[in-house]
Amino acid sequence: MKPVRLGSNRPAERFYRGGARISAFRGEGTSAPREPEDWIASATTVRGEPLLGLSRLPDERLLRDAIAQDPVTWLGDEHVVRWGSDTRLLVKLLDAGQRLPVHAHPHDDFAATHLGAAHGKAEAWYILQGGTVHIGLREDVAATELLGLVARQDVPTLLGLLHEVDVAAGDVVWVPPGELHAIGAGVLLLELQQPEDLSILLEWEGFDIDGPALGHLGLGFETALAAVNRRARSSAGLSGLVAAAPASGSVFPPAADEYFRLERIPVEGAAVVERGFSVVLVDDGEVSIDGESSSRGSTLLVPHAAGALDVTGEGELLVARPPAP
Template sequence: MYPLKFEAIYKKKIWGGRSLEDKFSRVLPKELIGESWELAAHKNGVSKISNGKLAGKSLMEVIAEKGEKILGSEAKDDYYKKFPLLIKILDANDKLSVQVHPDDHYANEYEDGELGKTEMWYVIDAKKDAKLIYGVKPEISKEEFATLIKEGRLEDALIEISVKAGDILYIPTGTVHAIEEGVLIAEIQQNSDTTYRVYDWNRLWQDGKPRELHIESALDVIDFGAEHIAKVTGLEIKEEGYSKNILVASPYFITELLEIEECYVSNTDNERFYVLMGLEGEARLYYDQGDIKVKEGETVLLPASLGSYKIKGQAKLIRSYIKDIVEFRDQLQEEGYSKEEIKKIKGL
């Protein structure tokens, strides 16, 4: 096995832009592109491998052929039917609708077996004074929220925060959120495309009509009264040649920010797959059978059977994988990290 790269799947969105051309020198379709699905195996888009002897095959075809060599010995049976992660880049040239995502239980019951949608955002780029919506003011009740929607004044209930490049946000299911204009985001999420739009800024679109909203479903799943600490600090671990910041440890994914100054060495352990997403810079990934370049804007899947590898260069990457979070927390405690340090990781 070898590190797998993929063809991007571009999604036309009325709020999209052309930032992927400028930032990553991509050749885009002529439309406004709001989403680039970097690694996907969903009914609305399945990634095709772009490198090596498996080029042209879909991710699920290769999983069916190679099985545990890709997913690892710890993979749940469900992963063979539906890959658990969806990796995207979002380009917001205009405001997205205010929205919320359901959890697994609600989505399975009401969305034909879909997964819920817990996600994490890394702000790749943002214009000056860029903002996001993150959460509902804690004093706002479900009934007040519904009334404000009817009156077209939902802004009064929303928490707006300023963001800049390098900011990280964890968005568990039930959290109301929206990206405002001028923000480019890397998104790691559960493999789901279920979104409940609750408010669209009273806009009329090109056809002169408002977009469809999903108010009843949204009211069912919003986590009213939740504490909203938006930005992730993480647990930073500095080593010779690189630093690792553990950002999120949820049942759905663990994410780490790797800042490589010289060299990072690791092993895929045969138990699980790993996903690397390039954010800044360029590096070379060396493994037993060869090496590949990993640059900003690229996503690479490391099969569980890849073995030992090292990354040399100067680059910033997100590394994502799935592991039992109780086992993960216990491991950190055994390594000497305090409960207060571990609490800096979102999702635990």
């Protein structure tokens, strides 16, 4: 099999604004006002939707179905022995056209117990265009206090509880399950996450979403907020979440390895993408991957059966992979 070039897969009418930076990065035309996410090589649906969010291959098959029919070809023997046809990965481009609300995502145990979901939602970001992010509590907060802030929609206090951090292109942000966070307006990022659409919203004023009905995942806020980490992050602890990426090799902290992996590969004449199911994003430059020319913003889905890929040219690749089996 050969790598598969993928176009945009952008669910429409999301609850927040954005999308223009994705269009510019990919070299596409203008976008609708609320298409802020490109779900790359997705076998995951938007929560509550039967098909929305799923990627289609050039032959119009759903990627999810193609993998289910031939998981070894796509994912490799070792992956299939451990996880079957579950890709264990969702990759997105995300353009924050406005600051996102304060929110968190549940961990595996909570998601399985309360939602019957196969995964929670750990995530991590590689920053493509910088700005401000809000992540981690500056001080401990009691469950009753947090519940009250959500009920009152006291956004200044909620946002003020979080560390505010400036990020630049090439920085990485690790968001463990349960960690409160919000992406600032103007940030463009590549996101790796567990393949679920599960968000606990603590804020919804000014967003096109019915927060009181949908923000708690159908559990009620008292139960949903039990999945949130209410312990403070010191400045030293925060450095474990936000850092500059190394120039090459694995870029996320070791704690992310059980969920997903991201490799940064500079291309200065020649390079190799090692064998394995992956999503390859050309972050910069003009390169040839397996004999096919690819420029900034190109995304390729690589089946395990494609083997190692030879890369030539001048540029940089970001290679997203599921956890090692």
